[in-house]
Amino acid sequence: MKYIRYRKEGTIYYGVLESETITRLDGNYIEGPVQKISATDSLDEVEVLAPTEPGQLIAIGLNYALHAEEQGKPLPEEPMMFMLSPTAVIGHNAGITLPTEDHRIDYEAELAVVIGKEAKDVTREEALSYVFGYTCGNDVSDRYLQKKDGQYTRAKSYATFKPLGPVIETDLDPSQTPIKLSLNGEVKQNSNTSDLIHSVEEILVQVSKVMTLKPGDVLMTGTPSGVGPLSPGDELEIEIEGIGKLRNYVNN
Structure with missing residues (x-):
């Protein structure tokens, strides 16, 4: 599975990337269990961020x-x-x-x-x-x-x-x-x-x-x-x- 962190219209989201479509998640995949929600975004319409914010x-x-x-x-x-x-x-x-x-x-x-x-x-x-x-x-x-x-x-x-x-x-x-x-x-x-x-x-x-x-x-x-x-x-x-x-x- 491909997890992606991205920004759209000033808000940061977490999602799953399938082909060119991102399905949003209800939280940060790094922090614990997450579920898909109904909202989707097109990859070419978002700013792709580093997929993690490492402490180390x-x-x-x-x-x-x-x-x-x-x-x-x-x-x-x-x-x-x-x-x-x-x-x-x-x-x-x-x-x-x-x-x-x-x-x-x-x-x-x-x-x-x-x-x-x-x-x-x-x-x-x-x-x-x-x-x-x-x-x-x-x-x-x-x-x-x-x-x-x-x-x-x-x-x-x-x-x-x-x-x-x-x-x-x-x-x-x-x-x-x-x-x-x-x-x-x-x-x-x-x-x-x-x-x-x-x-x-x-x-x-x-x-x-x-x-x-x-x-x-x-x-x-x-x-x-x-x-x-x-x-x-x-x-x-x-x-x-x-x-x-x-x-x-x-x-x-």
């Missing part, structure tokens, strides 16, 4: 084997986790603002995991039961600041640096899912989550050892090979099979 946004670095090879780095023995600011989150069709054109700022297509219930010290066997669903993410990153700081929070937490969306898909196999990013119509990243070094289950096990995850929190699972720089005016499309296409542009 946790990323995993260097988690695709070919990306590690591309970077000339050894495979990490454990998931390399770091925190990002939730205030960086934007939605589908929203603009990315580059704070400066003097730094190299890259796109990174990622599978994002949305937590469905409180998770602490979970086991591998039960890990996926804590997942509400999956969405597309773009981990926009300032490479100059990454190198300068020696850690990633500042470089990846600027406003608009974390596009998410357009929907949360609940029926997805995170271990075998094609993921692709196109820049101005040209495919730059084209991979599959089968290349993940640490699986979604392993990420959940390791992150939940450190912190308690809450409903709506997001785990960014890493990016495939093919990352590259952004420039004003660029148009991006991230496609994850089963979820859909997340489109954003870089503000001039």
